[in-house]
Amino acid sequence: MKINRCGQAEALTKEMFQKVLGEIKNDSHRLIFALCWYTTERPSAILQLQVSDVYGSARVPLEKMVIAARTRKDKKTREVPIATALRQELKAYSAPSEGYLFPGRAGHLTFSAYDKGLRRVFEKLGLRGFSTYSTRRGSLTTLSRSGAGIRQIQALSGHASLGNLQRYIEVSDSEVAAIAAML
Structure with a gap:
């Protein structure tokens, strides 16, 4: 924060x-x-x-x-x-x-x-x-949470590196818990 x-x-x-x-x-x-x-x-x-x-x-x-x-x-x-x-x-x-x-x-x-x-x-x-x-952080996170692929988001945002792009995308505790439940 x-x-x-x-x-x-x-x-x-x-x-x-x-x-x-x-x-x-x-x-x-x-x-x-x-x-x-x-x-x-x-x-x-x-x-x-x-x-x-x-x-x-x-x-x-x-x-x-x-x-x-x-x-x-x-x-x-x-x-x-x-x-x-x-x-x-x-x-x-x-x-x-x-x-x-x-x-x-x-x-x-x-x-x-x-x-x-x-x-x-x-x-x-x-x-x-x-x-x-x-x-910037909100729009990229919104796209990710809406199901857009990371490469699509990269194409829109102009990030050269996926690593740099990923720093902008928020992941909530509930999202982590939801994927953990998939295992």
Whole structure:
């Protein structure tokens, strides 16, 4: 559990994700949060998205969005299908005509600004141990618990290593007990 910004963030469940999403009033923060969940991407890469990475002409969401190598920790470009629910969030967002999807004073919106806003929402909802990475951990855990194969999850998340991917997926005591009962 994450305590005083140390340790591993708790994973959000799909229900928690929906609750938090509904509580975020800032349009940019809401879309960043949704993009992190539906793409399983790090917030730092999402903050650096360009309008053209997500929208086509007339600001219509693309079928697949591009997360450029320059924004990612592993320096590899990803193409991620835009899920129906994410498409609705993108349609509702008033995107700038060009440049950064989330403009800020000196380029794009800062990680710090997003982090502070999200921490306020978590605090308001009484959610302790959650952080900006809770979307990534939660979406990957949700996919695993829903029966998606680990290689499918790896293809969506862009993890080069299964070992690194597995660190993001939560396993509960009841899940361990259930597989032990199979023996």
